[in-house]
Amino acid sequence: MHQKHVLLIDGMALLFRSFFATAISNQFMVNRHGNPTNAIQGFLRHSLTAIEQVKPTHVAVCWDMGQKTFRNEVYTEYKANRQEAPLELIPQFDLVKEIATHFSFANIGVKGYEADDCIGTIAKVANSETKVSIVSGDKDLLQLLTDHVEIWLVKKGYGEYDRFTHSRFQEEYGITPAQFIDVKGLMGDTSDGYPGVKGIGEKTAFKLIREHESIEGILENLHLLTPGQKKKIEADLDMLHLSRKLAAIHCEVPLPELYYNEWSGVPSAAGEIVDHHELKTVHRFLASYQAFTGERI
Missing domain, CATH: 3.40.50.1010 (5'-nuclease)
Structure with a gap:
């Protein structure tokens, strides 16, 4: 069969x-x-x-x-x-x-x-x-x-x-398909109208998820990020979580x-x-x- x-x-x-x-x-x-x-x-x-x-x-x-x-x-x-x-x-x-x-x-x-x-x-x-x-x-x-x-x-x-x-x-991407949702949460999607974290683009989003595995992993290790990355994420924390929710199918x-x-x-x-x-x-x-x-x- x-x-x-x-x-x-x-x-x-x-x-x-x-x-x-x-x-x-x-x-x-x-x-x-x-x-x-x-x-x-x-x-x-x-x-x-x-x-x-x-x-x-x-x-x-x-x-x-x-x-x-x-x-x-x-x-x-x-x-x-x-x-x-x-x-x-x-x-x-x-x-x-x-x-x-x-x-x-x-x-x-x-x-x-x-x-x-x-x-x-x-x-x-x-x-x-x-x-x-x-x-x-x-x-x-x-x-x-x-x-x-x-x-x-x-x-x-x-x-x-x-x-x-x-x-x-x-x-190709060095992450799992499920982790791609967290990448989208960070970088946002202009075509869908949700911003993610302002100032965090695709390249940085992939890099952060490869290094810390998830948004939770990033938040637990904010002290390891560059001062600029840390400031951007802390300023847009609510939108980060919301963007990840919107990105998930x-x-x-x-x-x-x-x-x-x-x-x-x-x-x-x-x-x-x-x-x-x-x-x-x-x-x-x-x-x-x-x-x-x-x-x-």
């Missing part, structure tokens, strides 16, 4: 990435129904390309469900610096989920949590006999790496990935009972939804797409 291999797709990351890849030249790919489809078409190409390489037995796509999550209750400025979604992208949020179901992708999203939290929860509950591959563009997910969980970070174009295993991460999301679908190739019915919404680039892609079952779509 083949090992179960679950592919978790960060739907929001791939959808936004696909939208801006063509929006920069105003290629919104509006169909006859008046709906822009550029983000959807890029998302499908990314997802199917990943499936072809990963060869999973099960697939799920995780989504954000609105802008507000429990992190906004903890820190009102969380992601407050982000601009509103472009008008051409908004109608694609619901439509992409509808279309994804026709491709046998399970859509997972829980109000009050981010897609990352759903991904983390599924990865955590998977037993050691189940392999999990996560496709995203978000480095925050590296904290989820284990011996049976891999992260495939998308690079420019389709089919190019920066593939992280647990061992590769430790060799929540892995206890109340998921629906069925949270991934078995994958056995692109269903024949997918072609109908592609034609209905005039997903022309997807149509061309499917014409040459080889599902790993060996059947030409």
Whole structure:
């Protein structure tokens, strides 16, 4: 019997990435129904390309469900610096989920949590006999790496990935994936709108965690830090703890009972939804797409 291999797709990351890849030249790919489809078409190409390489037995796509999550209750400025979604992208949020179901992708999203939290929860509950591959563009997910969980970070174009295993991460960064949360707590994240410790950048954050193992270890050894480092951390102590809390992926999301679908190739019915919404680039892609079952779509 083949090992179960679950592919978790960060739907929001791939959808936004696909939208801006063509929006920069105003290629919104509006169909006859008046709906822009550029983000959807890029998302499908990314997802199917990943499936072809990963060869999973099960697939799920995780989504954000609105802008507000429990992190906004903890820190009102969380992601407050982000601009509103472009008008051409908004109608694609619901439509992409509808279309994804026709491709046998399970859509997972829980109000009050981010897609990352759903991904983390599924990865955590998977037993050691189940392999999990996560496709995203978000480095925050590296904290989820284990011996049976891999992260495939998308690079420019389709089919190019920066593939992280647990061992590769430790060799390159000199810390464990769990310690990466403390690094983020120290350095903050400007894209998510939490500052960490002002004046502590990525290089220093990694150095401090390598030397002291954790934020608690740093605080116990403040006397060993440089005067500048000690002063910065003491001045931003509350924000340090808060930033670490915001950086941690929540892995206890109340998921629906069925949270991934078995994958056995692109269903024949997918072609109908592609034609209905005039997903022309997807149509061309499917014409040459080889599902790993060996059947030409």
